[in-house]
Amino acid sequence: MKLKAWKYLVAVWMTGVIVFGFLISIPNIPILKESARNLFFHVPMWFTMAICFATGLVYSIRYLNDPSAELDRKAETATQIGLLFGICGLLTGSIWARFTWGTWWTFAEPRMNLSALGMMIYVAYFVLRTAFDDPEKRAKIAAVYNVFAATTIPFLLYIIPRQLPSLHPGAEGNPAFSDITAPEMRYVFYPAVIGFIALAIWLIDILNRYKKVRQQIEQQ
Amino acid sequence: MSMIFSLIQAQEDTAASVDTLTKAYSQKWDAASNLQHANPVLKAASSHDLIFIVLAVTLIIWFVLLFFIIRVDKKLGELENEMEQSKINSTS
Numbered sequence: 248m249k250l251k252a253w254k255y256l257v258a259v260w261m262t263g264v265i266v267f268g269f270l271i272s273i274p275n276i277p278i279l280k281e282s283a284r285n286l287f288f289h290v291p292m293w294f295t296m297a298i299c300f301a302t303g304l305v306y307s308i309r310y311l312n313d314p315s316a317e318l319d320r321k322a323e324t325a326t327q328i329g330l331l332f333g334i335c336g337l338l339t340g341s342i343w344a345r346f347t348w349g350t351w352w353t354f355a356e357p358r359m360n361l362s363a364l365g366m367m368i369y370v371a372y373f374v375l376r377t378a379f380d381d382p383e384k385r386a387k388i389a390a391v392y393n394v395f396a397a398t399t400i401p402f403l404l405y406i407i408p409r410q411l412p413s414l415h416p417g418a419e420g421n422p423a424f425s426d427i428t429a430p431e432m433r434y435v436f437y438p439a440v441i442g443f444i445a446l447a448i449w450l451i452d453i454l455n456r457y458k459k460v461r462q463q464i465e466q467q
Numbered sequence: 468m469s470m471i472f473s474l475i476q477a478q479e480d481t482a483a484s485v486d487t488l489t490k491a492y493s494q495k496w497d498a499a500s501n502l503q504h505a506n507p508v509l510k511a512a513s514s515h516d517l518i519f520i521v522l523a524v525t526l527i528i529w530f531v532l533l534f535f536i537i538r539v540d541k542k543l544g545e546l547e548n549e550m551e552q553s554k555i556n557s558t559s
Contacts, residue, residue: 269522
């Protein structure tokens, strides 16, 4: 039993990202110090989450256009993996905040709170799914809800936080890469984003195939 | 703040606290302070403020998770093959 070649590539690629993420020399920035390397691991969580949620949105819209159990399954899976990465983003952000801003959580930081709100909106998607026994009804209402949930994400994560004063980089209309970000960090950051997105696609693939086999067994 | 940090604080505040950052905590930890004289492999591993140790820990976690993902993927592939096989058998 052999896996597809791209999966081995993802394994090697991510190993490279971790090794270079730890070992490239970065300039010493006050307060951040070596924790600036979190850029390679914390930020890609949110990029990956956004890609997963966008994928889920596309499948949900396609489901509403042309209902099928497969499209509902794919929408649910992409959203599940997206939420997984989003929760990782919140947890890693919290631990980073403790050692740079001095607190695990602050309600004065809009990006932190609005991203938590976004996660809660997506948790509600899965709660909603458990409320229906009829698969077709569940799929349709979940798809409609997912369109709403995905619509909130750009506002909660990208638009509102940039209008408000914030400690988080990328606030107040600044690009996320500000003057304090050393240009050489991009050589690891962009590969990290690609690697984590590829890893998410791998996980989505496994979960989708599992659900398909389970459905086939249930039908027998 | 959190409980963990208050505990660390309490330790620093006690009169009996030991400076573990510049001196070995006990005789048992002496090996850590002699790393400059250890063999070249250990010497290299403990250079650069121990960043290689963090890297090693992270890589171990990553490889274990990766091994697990690959194993689940392969098992799922076998299950899919079985399902295909039983489908062919039942139709023929």
